[in-house]
Amino acid sequence: MSRYLARINKIDEAELNTLKRRIDIATAVAIFFIAILIVRLWYLQIHRGDDYAQLSESNRIRAQALNAPRGxxxxxxxRIIVTNRPCFNIVWVREDAPNPDAVLKSLARILHEDISVLLERIRTYADHPRYMPFRLQEDIDWKTLVYIENHRLDLPGIHIEVLPSRDYLYGDMASHIIGYLGEINQDELDRLDEDDDSPYEPGDQLGKMGVEKLFEEYLRGEKGRKYLEVDVHGLEQKQLKIQKPLPGDDLQLTIDIDLQQAAEKAMEGKAGAVVAMEVNTGRLLALVSSPPLHLQEFIGGISAKDWQAMLDNPLHPLINKAVQGQYPPGSTYKIVTALAGLAEGVITPETVFYCTGSLSFGNRTYGCWRKTGHGAVDLHRALRESCDVYFYQVGQRLGVDTLARYARSLGLGSITGVELEHEKPGLIPTTTWKLRKYKEPWQEGETLSVAIGQGFDLTTPLQVCRMTAATVNGGVVYQPRLIESIKDPDGNLIKQFPPEEVGKVLGTKKELQLIRDGLVAVVNEPHGTASIARMKDVVVGGKTGTAQVVHLSQFKDAKGDDIPYKYRDHAWFTSFAPAEAPEIAVTVLVEHGGHGGSAAAPIAKDVLERYFALKKERAAGAAGATSATGATSAAASTTAAPVAAAPDAASDAGPDAAPDAGSDAAPDAAPTAAAASKPQP
Amino acid sequence: MFRFDRRLLLNFDWVFLLSVIFISVMGLTNLYSSTHAFHHSGMSLFFKQLYYFLAGFGIVLAIISVDYRVLLNWNYPVYIGSVFLLLFALLFGKSIANTQRWINLGFFSLQPSEPAKLALVITLASYYYRKDTGKGFSLKELMVPMLLTGLPFLLILKQPDLGTALMLLFVFVSMTLFVKLKWQTLAILATSCLSAVPVGWKFFLKPYQRQRIETFLNPEGDPLNTGYHIMQSKIAVGSGMKFGKGFMHGTQGQLDFLPERHTDFAFSVWAEEWGFVGSLVLLGAYFFMILWGLNIAISSRDKFGVLLAFGIVSLIFWQAFINLAMVTGLLPVVGMPLPLFSYGGSSLMTTMTGIGILMNIRMRRYMTSS
Structure with a gap:
């Protein structure tokens, strides 16, 4: 062998034994450590295996909430007013963008925005962590979305977020009734968490106003869950199980889109309210507060700027004036005074008072709106020409507390309980009320003001509308209804809201008839204050009102435009038709509109004209549908509607075919007809 | 020396080779499961590792054809070469995750700390063989091996790679205890080592290394960072239960919850998918290999062979034990591959070289210098 190896010596016997002992020790050491490992594996895999198996399960399974489509x-x-659509937002994640300036520059070009606008938005989030996404642009249009999706790779840091959003098919129509959605806030979360199975999680949308809020529990549906197998980054690997969300229930309003639109159009550019009610059921056909809310602005959360603009708007768009606006009823209140006078026997239809243009009472003079005076006035003429002196006389004989009793029986002075939030009760003063509130006794002179709807009197347009309905329907005070029914997504009825009598007017049918005659004269006789509302085919009755906002002498002789807007009088007109068998009551209030006859009555007339035109159209449509299907009765045509060859015509005819047959049959026939004739999904 | 002896073929250790192949096949199977979801451009890690194995068996063949005793003369060139590579990696190496551990050879990234372990074993075996008088080593005589260990130890600690550096100490201690020590020497070494722990903690450990050890002592205190590895690995191992979740069905590994699942934490994937039974099989294979290795050591006819074989076996054993103890949560997380099982070319080549030397010693057990 080579010389390199020559030096290596064999081990002698003694040394071999020593080494063998040491190898044995090493073997023992190895066995010891391997035994430790075996015990450890036994502990982890057998003894605690179940625990770790469970941990590994929860490690990999994520439950993802699936939002339910809202009703x-x-x-x-x-007809659908509000439905759902996806809303696409542009989301910015700073961390994902190695070269943010270039990305923002091309994004600005895509959005047709100046880059400074985007940079400004980013600046407000400057102190957020870089990995945190925030919204750069909300609700982008389809074209922009497609463009961004196609250029995804050129836009690192830009992500698209999809959120369910409301789709307002009729724009801002009925915005105060519908209300809006918003992200759930901490207060709401805390409050809702108190009930055990609150379905809400942070980031959820819920109704914040209007029926969206009041009927949230029906509309929201039930969330689904998607069980995903995810990796450590939370990225979806595999879908394990899906529990479909249950869509929310549909909410059917009593509102008629056509009428609502007509009323809103008539109110365009004005501040105020329109209420249209079925006289014999209390259902609201239209309820307008002008100016409307811009529902679109609320999608994805309203900006502080838009919100401030709404708060600052002198026309107060955030207030639903139909139920939250409290106005002196003005001369519309003369209905109350007249009824109380007749019922209490203070006057008869023949009682005559002489109007010289004013009435002295105590040490004050109370003027009539017509300074030259009306001369000899009876009830009919007093209503027709709205003679203040006549009602001063009546009111003075009744006293404020008696007046209040009648006002309350007509539904004034307390909330109506309609399905809207923050309704205001108005105010019907009494002697005890004044003593309690001002610690002063009632002055007799104040009764005179109250008798013509000024002074302390306050009413909401909805209250005045219901008062009108109760006056002309024979004295029944109905619960105003905004909701017709709630149906599940398959169209099954869940809840219905039938008409409900909540009170009886003090006074006989005959007395009410006398007042109704007077109100018809307001529109249809010479010297009536609202002849402007006269219609060709239908006899309309009504009462004008002008509610003073201030008693400033400096504006006493000023007219119209000379007075600053906020000091101008509110204009009222409350009406009903047809005079012989009233179906609908329409009340209009125009804030700072001036005289009721000129400012409010034409709007009521527009609504009434639309109502009767629609009725005619739908009757014709129903007749067409009836002949097309060969059915012989209206009832048959409505049940056949979903399968009929002309479902639109038939369904349109449904609810209104019934009132035609006779107004008393309407309450029962209408809802079933509407339910049966809803072919929409 | 280069003349081929027919007796060599007769003494070829098929059993040891088969135990190596057995572990390697389990390693490759496991690697396939843990990496099949990777979307790498180019060669898959599985095939890369397969080629490393084939190259490794080539190395074994090359090594057994040369008598291991030449190492006794080449030990210093080998040692100096390995130290040079460590220096080179520190100065010019490729930096991965803030560590200077790699030398880029174009087709292969070499981790010089791996061959350094083997180089130290060869050097210590040679030194102890030459200096052993049978009376036991004094502290003074240990100065040289301590320095020989200390230099690569510090260079590797500087990379920093605590696991490999500690492995050098384990090998040094194992081999030094295996040769005879004077009792006083042992006592002095033990006390100085114990007193060195707090000093080392303060001056030698990098903050991340200190944190790893702190995390190990209290893993729940930091479940998202370093503790995360330990937690996820324990979940993987534990959830394997008796028979495992099945090949390629381990959720922890497949769904990326397990970090380093093809390298240091490869055993977690194995334990998850094959359960307690599969883990015992693998553990048994290692145990068998270690015992057989020790048997090779004692069957050698010369003390150099005994020391060299013992050093290599202790190197493989401590690596395997520390890795398994680490992934089952018994020891803190340090960078430590499981020999023959974890993915990684440098580690595999080093292990195969060691195995080649072991088989070399085995084959020549009846040979004597003429």
Missing amino acids: NIIDRQG
Whole structure:
């Protein structure tokens, strides 16, 4: 062998034994450590295996909430007003963008925005962590979305977020009724968490106003869950199980889209409210507060700027003036005074007072709106020409507390309980009320002001509308209804809201008839204050009102435009038709509109004209549908509607075919007809 | 020396080779499961590792054809070469995750700390063989091996790679205890080592290394960072239960919850998918290999062979034990591959070289210098 190896010596016997002992020790050491490992594996895999198996399960399975499509809001005809659509937002994740300036520059070009606008938005989030996404642009249009999706690779840091959003098919129509959605806030979360199975999680949307809020529990549906197998980054690997969300229930309003639109159009550019109510059921056919809310601005959360603009708007768009606006009823209140006078026997239809243009009472003079005076005035003429002196006389004989009793029986002075939030009760003063509130006794002179709807009197347009309805329907005070029914997504009825009598007017049918005659004269006789509202085919009755906002002598002789807007009088007109068998009551209030006859009555007339035109159209449509299907009765045509060859015509005819047959049959026939004739999904 | 002896073929250790192949096949199977979801461009890690194995068996063949005793003369060139590579990696190496551990050879990234372990074993075996008088080593005589260990130890600690550096100490201690020590020497070494722990903690450990050890002592205190590895690995191992979740069905590994699942934490994937039974099989294979290795050591006719074989076996054993103890949560996380099982070319080549030397010693057990 080579010389390199020559030096290596064999081990002698003694040394071999020593080494063998040491190898044995090493073997023992190895066995010891391997035994430790075996015990450890036994502990982890057998003894605690179940625990770790469970941990590994929860490690890999994520449950993802699937938002339920919110229920639709539909009109009384079954037409969809509000439904759902996906809303696409552009989201910015700073961390993902190695070269943010270039990305933002091309994004600015895509969005047709100046880059400074985007940079400004980013600046507000400057102190957020770099990995945190925030919204750069909300609700982008389809074209922009497609473009960004196609250029995804050129836009690192830009992500698209999809959120369910409301789709307002009729724009801002009925915005105060519908209300809006918003992200759930901490207060709401805390409050809702108190009930055990609150379905809400941070980031959820819920109704914040209007029926979206009040009927949230029906509309929201039930969330689904998607069980995903995810990796450590939370990225979806495999879908394990899916529990489908249950869509929310549909909410059918009593509102008629056509009428609502007509009323809103008539109110365009004005501040105020329109309420249209079925006289014999209390259902609201239209409820307008002007100016409307811009529902679109609320999608994805309203910006502080838009919100401030709404708060600052002198026309107060955030207030639903139909139920939250409290105005002196003005001369519309003369209905109350007249009824109380007749019922209490203070006057008869033949009682005559002499109007010289004013009335002295105590040490004050109370003027009539007509300074030259009306001369000898009876009830009919007093209503027709709205003679203040006549009602001063009546009111003075009744006293404020008696007046209040009648006002309350007509539904004034307390909330109506309609399905809207923050409704205001108005105010019907009494002697005890004044003593309690001002610690002063009632002055007799104040009764005179109250008798013509000024002074302390306050009413909401909805209250005045219901008062009108109760006056002309024979004295029944109905619960105002905004909701017709709630149906599940398959169209099954869940809840119905039948008409409900909540009170009886003090006074006999005959007395009410006398007042109704007077109100018809307001529109249809010479010298009536609202002849402007006269219609060709239908006899309309009504009462004008002008509610003083201030008693400033400096504006006493000023007229119209000379007075600053906020000091101008509110204009009222409350009406009903047809005079012989009233179906609909329409009340209009125009804030700072001036005289009721000139400012409010034409709007009521527009609404009434639309109502009767629609009725005619739908009757014709129903007749057409009836002959097309060969059915012999209206009832048959409505049940056949979903399968009929002309479902639109048939469904339109549904609810209104019934009132035609006789107004008393309407309450029962209408809802079933509407339910049966809803072919929409 | 280069003349081929027919007796060599007769003494070829098929059993040891088969135990190596057995572990390697389990390693490759496991690697396939843990990496099949990777989307790498180019060669898959599985095939890369397969080629490393084939190259490794080539190395074994090359090594057994040369008598291991030449190492006794080449030990210093080998040692100096390995130290040079460590220096080179520190100065010019490729930096991965803030560590200077790699030398890029174009087709292969060499981790010089791996061959350094083997180089130290060869050097210590040679030194102890030459200096052993049978009377036991004094502290003074240990100065040289301590320095020989200390230099690569510090260079590797500087990379920093605590696991490999500690492995050098384990090998040094094992081999030094295996040769005879004077009792006083042992006592002095033991006390100085114990007193060195707090000093080392303060001056030698990098903050991340200190944190790893702190995390190990209290893993729940930091479940998202370093503790995360330990937790996820324990979940993987534990959830394997008796028979495992099945090949390629381990959720912890497949779904990326397990970090380093093809390298240091490869055993977690194995334990998850094959359960307690599969883990015992693998553990048994290692145990068998270690015992057989010790048997090779004692069957050698010369003390150099005994020391060299013992050093290599202790190197493989401590690596395997520390890795398994680490992934089952018994020891803190340090960078330590499981020999023959974890993915990694440098580690595999080093192990195969060691195995080649072991088989070399085995084959020549009846040979004597003429």
